[in-house]
Amino acid sequence: MSVLEFFAMKGYAWYIWGSYGVAILLIIVEIMLVRHKRTITLQQLRLVRDAENED
Amino acid sequence: MAINWFKYSAPSSFYGLAGKLIPWFAWPAALLFCMGMYIGFFVAPEDAVQSEAYRIIFIHVPASILSMMIYLIMAGYAALGLIFNTRLSSMMASALAPTGALFAFISLWTGALWGKPMWGAWWVWDARLTSELILLFLYLGFIALQASIEDPRRADRAGALLAIVGSVNVPIIYFSVQWWNTLHQGSSVKLSGTSMHIAMQQAMFTMLVAMWLYVIAIALLRVRSIILYRERNTQWVGELAEVKQ
Numbered sequence: 668m669s670v671l672e673f674f675a676m677k678g679y680a681w682y683i684w685g686s687y688g689v690a691i692l693l694i695i696v697e698i699m700l701v702r703h704k705r706t707i708t709l710q711q712l713r714l715v716r717d718a719e720n721e722d
Numbered sequence: 723m724a725i726n727w728f729k730y731s732a733p734s735s736f737y738g739l740a741g742k743l744i745p746w747f748a749w750p751a752a753l754l755f756c757m758g759m760y761i762g763f764f765v766a767p768e769d770a771v772q773s774e775a776y777r778i779i780f781i782h783v784p785a786s787i788l789s790m791m792i793y794l795i796m797a798g799y800a801a802l803g804l805i806f807n808t809r810l811s812s813m814m815a816s817a818l819a820p821t822g823a824l825f826a827f828i829s830l831w832t833g834a835l836w837g838k839p840m841w842g843a844w845w846v847w848d849a850r851l852t853s854e855l856i857l858l859f860l861y862l863g864f865i866a867l868q869a870s871i872e873d874p875r876r877a878d879r880a881g882a883l884l885a886i887v888g889s890v891n892v893p894i895i896y897f898s899v900q901w902w903n904t905l906h907q908g909s910s911v912k913l914s915g916t917s918m919h920i921a922m923q924q925a926m927f928t929m930l931v932a933m934w935l936y937v938i939a940i941a942l943l944r945v946r947s948i949i950l951y952r953e954r955n956t957q958w959v960g961e962l963a964e965v966k967q
Binding site for chain 2: 673676677678679681682683685686687689690693694697698701702704705708709711712713715716
């Protein structure tokens with residue numbers, strides 16, 4: 668079986684790779700969002716602390 | 723060895739524990755996902771009826787199972803928070819909701835892409851599909867409701883009520899293929915056995931375990947931010963190395 672044949676999935680390529688592609692993409696986006704959220708939260712906490720220290 | 727489990731119901735001790743646990747779930751999840759994909763695409767044979775199209779099963783079924791399981795666990799945590807007034811349980815419920823919504827969406831999306839070549843339709847308003855769509859709306863409703871209430875403890879209680887009432891939908895999804903005459907097929911794997919090829923079972927089960935581990939890892943990562951934010955005025959948060967710098 669050639670690589671092209673494999674990816675063609677006997678004519679079901681769009682359905683199969685559309686399923687896995689979107690699922691994997693969304694999972695990667697979720698990981699990025701959750702990690703970003705942690706960075707933002709830590710920044711927020713430091714900003715609040717610095718603002719309180721200035722008072 | 724006596725472990726004081728109640729110690730970890732305090733957000734301050736759970737925060738550190740969760741941080742240590744994440745890699746132990748995340749890396750096996752990634753490894754098993756690759757293994758599951760390999761078995762699913764290179765070991766499992768072609769299906770006699772559906773040809774290659776059936777391979778969507780390895781993502782569709784685990785995502786669907788997890789979308790239901792996550793909902794029940796989320797509702798369970800929310801109920802614990804409501805009954806015992808434990809802050810951490812409510813935070814766990816909030817941490818699980820977005821991932822549950824994601825998996826419900828993946829279930830519907832992969833289902834549509836599987837339905838088109840097999841049934842000739844992206845979508846039909848049958849019992850299984852409609853109840854899974856309601857599950858997605860319940861997750862989104864839970865997230866929106868919590869986001870709309872400023873006081874976190876009140877948001878916890880309102881969300882918990884929605885989560886508990888909505889959990890009646892999960893058995894409806896599960897049994898829909900038996901209770902109603904639907905286009906969606908019944909379970910391929912039952913307690914009484916299965917007619918699936920062994921490699922197909924292995925691929926599906928490996929993907930299910932991988933996605934389970936992923937859910938735990940991502941929920942722990944998300945709950946750590948929720949803990950930090952909600953406990954921001956406490957001394958222990960101020961003394962954390964990552965906050966101090």
